[in-house]
Amino acid sequence: MKDLWLFKHDAAxxxxxxxxxxxxxxxxxxxxxxxxxxxxxxxxxxxxxxxTGSGTSRHRLRCLQMLDGASAGQGxxxxxxxxxxxxAGHEDDLNAWYAQEHLPGLASVPGxxxxxxxxxxxxxxxxxxxxxxxxxxxxxxxxxxAVRATAWSARVRPAFRNTRRTMFRRG
Numbered sequence: 001m002k003d004l005w006l007f008k009h010d011a012a013x014x015x016x017x018x019x020x021x022x023x024x025x026x027x028x029x030x031x032x033x034x035x036x037x038x039x040x041x042x043x044x045x046x047x048x049x050x051x052t053g054s055g056t057s058r059h060r061l062r063c064l065q066m067l068d069g070a071s072a073g074q075g076x077x078x079x080x081x082x083x084x085x086x087x088a089g090h091e092d093d094l095n096a097w098y099a100q101e102h103l104p105g106l107a108s109v110p111g112x113x114x115x116x117x118x119x120x121x122x123x124x125x126x127x128x129x130x131x132x133x134x135x136x137x138x139x140x141x142x143x144x145x146a147v148r149a150t151a152w153s154a155r156v157r158p159a160f161r162n163t164r165r166t167m168f169r170r171g
Contacts, residue, residue, distance in 0.1 A: 002042070002043060002063055002066070003043040003060070003061060003062050003063050003118075004040050004041060004042060004043050004060075004061050004063070004118075005040070005041040005042075005043065005058060005059070005060055005061070006038060006039070006040055006041075006058070006059045006060075006061050006118075006120075006128075007038070007039040007040075007041065007056055007057070007058055007059075008036065008037075008038055008056065008057045008059065009036065009037040009038075009039070009055055009056040010035050010036060010055040010056075011035040011036070011037055011055075012035040012055070013055025013056075014055060025041060025042040026039050026040060026041045026042075027039070027040045027170070028170070028171040029079045029168035029169065029170060029171055030168060030169055030170075030171035031166050031167070031168050032136075032166075032167045032168065032169055033166060033167060034166070036166065036168075037171060038079075038081070038168060043060075059120045059123050060120070060121075060122075061118035061119065061120055061128060062118060062119045062120075062121060063116060063117070063118055064095070064098075064099075064117040064118060064119055065098065065099055065103055065116065065117045066114065066115070066116040066117075067103060067104060067107040067114065067115045067116070068107070068113075068114055069107045069108070069109070069111075069112030069113045069114050069115055069131075069132070070107065070108050070109060070110050070111070070112055071110060071111055071112055071113050071134045072113055072114065073113075074113055074134045075113075075134060076113035076114065076132035076133060076134060077134075077169060077170045078132070078133040078134070078135065078136050078167060078168065078169055078170075079130065079131070079132055079133070079167075079168040079169075079170070080130070080131040080133055080136070080139060080165070080166070080167050080168070081128060081129065081130050081131075081164075081165070081166050081168065082128070082129040082163065082164075082165050083125040083127070083128050083162075083163065083164045083165075083166075084125050084126075084127050084160045084161065084162060084163040084164075085124055085125045085126050085127070085160070085161045085162040085163075086126070086127065086159050086160060086161065087159040087161060090156070090159035093155070093156055093159070094127070094156055094159065097152050097153070097156045098117055098129065101147075101150065101152055101153075102129075102147065102152075102153065103115050103116075103117060103129065105147035105150075106131060106144065106147050108143075108147075109138055109141060109143040109144045109147065110138065110141070110143065111133055111134045111135050111137065111138030111141065112131055112132070112133060112134075112138055113132040113133060113134055114131070114132040115129070115130070115131050115132075116129075116130045117129050117130070118130065124162060125162050125163070125164070136167055139167075
């Protein structure tokens with residue numbers, strides 16, 4: 001499991017700073033639904049060296065869980081992220097649900113190359129679930145929808161706050 005830095009950039013504020021985009025070992029993802037570009041840099045990267053500038057925020061993410069998906073080894077040009085906070089008193093249930101049911105279930109869906117969870121201990125949203133996908137069609141597949149429709153999912157989701165779901169394509 002690898003911790004990393006996430007640079008979130010709102011393209012409506014201008015171009016992504018070159019220092020962030022060109023940092024060694026980065027992965028750049030462009031939102032299909034809005035102006036967001038997300039750049040992941042390895043934990044060893046020096047975030048102070050990569051000035052963020054206007055419209056870019058920096059988040060240190062601690063890896064909680066990483067699983068190879070049913071389509072491990074395939075190319076993954078799509079990256080789907082669910083970012084959320086959770087109501088106080090519900091974090092244990094959220095983390096158990098993700099670890100035991102939800103992340104393994106979605107990782108097992110054909111088209112999922114990798115599934116991972118991260119924690120931003122100092123920011124909001126705190127939790128990131130990230131899915132590298134061979135195709136965005138995996139999200140609407142019967143297997144994906146079945147994992148989302150469990151009783152445990154129905155119990156956990158009402159505690160989500162500040163939630164954003166975004167599909168990205170490799171930039």
